[in-house]
Amino acid sequence: MVNVYALSGGLIDLDRSGFFCDEAPGTRVTVPVICFLIAHPHGRVLVDTGIHRQATADPVGRLGERRAGLFRLRSAPTDEVLSQLARLGLAPDDIRYVVNSHFHFDHCGGNEFFPRATFLVQRPEMEAARQVLAGATLRYSPSPIDFDHPLDYRLVDGEHDVFGDGQVVLVPTYGHTPGHQSVRVRAGKADLVLTADACYTRENMDRDVLPSVLWDPAEMSRSLAMLRQLRDRQGATVIYGHDAAQWQQLSRAPAPLA
Ligand SMILES: [Zn+2]
Helix, strand or coil: CCEEEEEEEEEEEEEHHHCCCCCCCCCEEEEEEEEEEEEECCEEEEECCCCCCHHHHCHHHHHCHHHHHHCEECCCCCCCHHHHHHHCCCCHHHCCEEECCCCCHHHHCCHHHCCCCEEEEEHHHHHHHHHHHCCCCCCCCCCHHHHCCCCEEEEECCCEECCCCCCEEEEECCCCCCCCEEEEEEECCEEEEEEECCCCCHHHHHHCCCCCCCCCHHHHHHHHHHHHHHHHCCCCEEEECCCHHHHHHCCCCCCCCC
């Protein structure tokens, strides 16, 4: 039996136009940062590691001036991955796999706390990150302070069934970043799709609007259409990456989401 838990990674306040490319700047919104713990009989999988815990006390020091200005954190000290895992009685060494949806700061900030886990990352994501480390300037800004640690990164090419039983499947959703991925989980009767930033909110999916921050619009559009099909044709329950309204309704750890 597989169980899924939603972990609070805190709240960030940002301009709505970042989420919807057809809107003018000027309206602030507050959105959740979410990580997930999937408990599978053969090991626990952490999906994303959130924002680094240091950022709450010292946003400029951790995120830099530019990002600290664009994204204001409204998190309690316990809204970070280690405190959230502790709510489930878990320590970092209890995690077998960490899945990074992508290398933006709000998805890989806690990577360094899992030195014994195997990290599953799509190959194009790591290739772009390595180019940036080598000094290239890309339209993509992965966050080296967060991902560039001596961790066991395993590269994945496209769809990947983590345990070989169809219960935890990584689904490539490229476009937001070069190698973004989402996760499909079958937990009992639940069929969940954790989109991460392939779809920030339900509104993005329903109105078919892309965010302003992205790598490849055509690719992201295809990924969004594929996720919509899973929801509307296959009946999957979609958990959006940063949807404030949905977050209000979700069961959070230590209660299971599914
Ligand atoms: Zn994000």
